[in-house]
Amino acid sequence: MPKKGPTAEKSSSILEGDGLTLDLNKRLVTGDNGVHHLTPMECRLLKTFMTYPGRVMSRKFLMRKVWKTEYLGDTRTLEVHVCWIKKKVEKDTRNPRYIKTVRGTGYQFGEGGGDNSER
Secondary structure (H helix, E strand, C coil), rough: CCCCCCCEEECEEEEECCEEEECCCCCCECCCCCEEEHHHHHHHHHHHHHHHHCCCEHHHHHHHHHHHHCCCCCCCHHHHHHHHHHHHHHCCCCCCCCEHHHHECCEEEEECCCCCCEE
């Protein structure tokens, strides 16, 4: 059973955290919602979320980290990819357990605490 709490790196290719397991080599995510295959970009995005548990990550940070761009004219690509990941990992996308939208800022993986945002 996957560990709860902060993300723990099991090996260089497996990430675990908050009830999810991400196999980076196979691009598979396993959790309460079953096992799902991820696209390369979905995998990179989920890896980024799981690497910074509890932190509120700005859209700018995520675009820079995942898409390797400073362009923020349109973050719809990010929003669509987050939506696709949520459909794969969340049992109820209206009340997400794993990836939460922080209005006006960005996104957060898991539970937060304190001011630990990435901008």
